[in-house]
Amino acid sequence: MPESSPPPELPVRLLTDPEMIKACRLRDFALVFRMVKKHAGIYPSMIARRCDLTPSRVGEVMAAKRKLLHMDVVERISDGLRIPGHMLGLSSRTWESLPERSATDREPPSRPTESSASSSTPTRDVDDVLASVACTSPSASTVQALRSSIEDYWRRDDEHGGEALRPAVIGQLRYVENLLTQSRGDGVRHGLLGVAAELARLTGWTHFDSRQFSQARLYFGQALRFAKDIDDRQFMANVLACMSLQATYQDRPTDALALATAAQDHARSISGTPRVLSMLSMREAFAHATLGSRSGAHAAISEAHRQFERILDSDSDPSWVTYFNEYKLTVDTGIAHARLGEAEIAEPLIAQALHRESSTNQRGRAFHAFWLARTQLQQGKLEQACHTAVNALTPASAVTSKRVTGHLREFSVQLSPHRDEPAALAFDSQLRQVLPACVSGSPRP
Template sequence: MPGPLPQPLPPELLTSPEWQRACRERDFETVFRLVKVKAGIYPSRVAALCGLTPSRVGEIMSGQRRLAHIDVIERVADGLRIPGAMLGLAHRPWEVPSSAPISPTSQARSAPRDGVMGSDPDSDVEHQEELDELLSLADGKVTRSTLLALKSSVEDYWRRDDEHGGAPLRPAVVGHLRYVMEMMGSVRAPLRQDLQSLAAELARLAGWAYFDACQYSTARTYFTQALRLSHGQDDYLFMANVLSCMSLQATYEGQPSDAVALACKAQDTARAAGDQPLVMSMLHMREAFAHATLGDGSSCHQSIGRSRDAYENARDREDEAPSWVRYFDETKLIVDTGIALAKLGDCHRAEPLIAEGLRRETDAQQRGRAFHAFWLATAQLQQGRLEAACESAGFALDLSASLDSPRVAGHVREFHRRLAPYARETPVIVFEQRLRAAVG
């Protein structure tokens, strides 16, 4: 009895540049590796689906053998459901859907026009559109399905950025950006406009990933590209978001005056989109960070107040805010207020706010929690509470174990530098042991 038919490969795999290159070059070592990692099809299953022996699949995956015979390549295309065009083959028979089993309802819709039962014109149109889209995807053309798969990849990148840091995402994000930019030249509106918006978001994500890697010059290049791509889209909130990222980067670079100017420009840009209190709350906090870095206490407190007031106006209106700003919840407002106060040196007021934010945050916010734990340690050290500070910093080290974020590493180095006057104290010696174990 034949086994179940193989499932279609995931759209995000079919649209990935690495996959397309491997298929184009008939690099089956990479093809088999990717179907294992991205589609969960393990070598034994590959062998069964493609009519190969497990040992031969293993030799191909180890680079010891290559596939050259066209009949074997066709078996692989059919077994793994790889569209023929991707491997330089004709359309495979399974790429054109066969008729579905006929139920009484479907029979009424699919009977010939000259039969007793008339066909449904709307159903015919929908079927043709689905078929056209499927064949276009097999040819490597851009479809709505391609766009949805790419958007899903971007969402996954942001999730992985939160959990593990942005630095390791750079090659994949930049590759996706190049792929989308290439596709933009071969499509017409409105799909081209959607691709341009997606390219802008990928450019912002690339900028953020390079920012997290502390490669500020490259980050600015991608942030600038994101702004250029968003011109003509009238997406003022997106532009405000890019400007807010650039403001935060300027703060890290020790350019607080630029950070203030960028945060204020972001606020002006967001106002053009109408009433968006949650966005404004986040942008006022960006400005507060910049004023705190300048040591301007009065302006910093004013910005914190405006951020708090805007957040109160945003309560019960979260559904109206863009998805990218919904991370800025009450917990984030509390902890960011504490960080701004810590930057000003007001450690007594900063510590309980940061500690409360850490208590509320979830494990999914791994990088943010690591940052906040180091800021808590800094506030405690400013008060002379050496043991508590080292304990908080040790907790931050534990959180950062699964992160690849040079920004977090920078906080580790800065905190360690501040411990220099206490190098002979027991809490510092214990912390340095933990630090050596972590970096080793």
């Protein structure tokens, strides 16, 4: 937003009004905007400026002619109007962690001086105007350039985590949505919808990796809608597989299994490639393992390997599944056995795959080293497990991934019965130095 100082808070009586609470929960922004105008004196032009919307768009929303559904818009409304994140189904916003000020401390924002109003770059309002009149004509090369940037995003996500990438990805998603309004050719529009689906899935993934599950689910839903518009059932299966994995993290194994099964149904309906079907079978195996179904997990693992053996060099795999190679099949097989508590089977598989892990995939190295340490601890190999876990700290500290730090925290808790052993003390000391946030608090689900 253009303002240099944060916007003032909404009156407490408005935020505690049952009608306002219900309107926020339903994301009925027509009512939210009307109540903000009536009870806080924030008129449509101010709402537009605070939330980075056009006045006409705000007017359409207040007249119930338009709805605001995109996640980034909901976040801008939360930040612009100072509506606490939980009221809109979001995680706590960054400004909510700031120290609360008393009513006497709150001063009206000062009018900007001429010097403070000037800037070396245009305001976002001006950028929007310039973008709206730009002579853009999306073409096949535009789609290809966007796909290349997505590949780069995924590479950097592996190397550094997705937290810092998310604003850029969301910005590019908004850009593609704008291009869709200008596209005339069916072929280019089809390509842009595919790109939008991939960007929405990537955004959902970055939220999932940060354990912001509600936001992840919303973006995954958006990705499904884009893919459905072009009837890309293989990509829909991919998104459902992501949602299945998230459900295992939320301790909802029944949902995870239903989503994995639906993903396979979509892929099989169009004769999906063996690599896609192999990856989806591994997602099913994870779900069965989380449920504690040994027979179901073993059957799904066998199917994953059977499908993988059918892969041919001539297969036209979608780009998003090429990561699922023999190494990935091996490590996922090990993790599935580890989830079942079959540590003796899991350990050599994970160790073999970890040895072949790319040095640039920092999150993968940390994640798989955790699973290896866990299987070693399950077998009573305390010193070996702690040594493996210490080796996981370097790649874990190189990425911003709450999934990874959450797993390390779980391992730290699992070490509790051995807390006085030298190996456990050495790991705990290293953990406190490298990732102190993992030491405090209990593991998340």
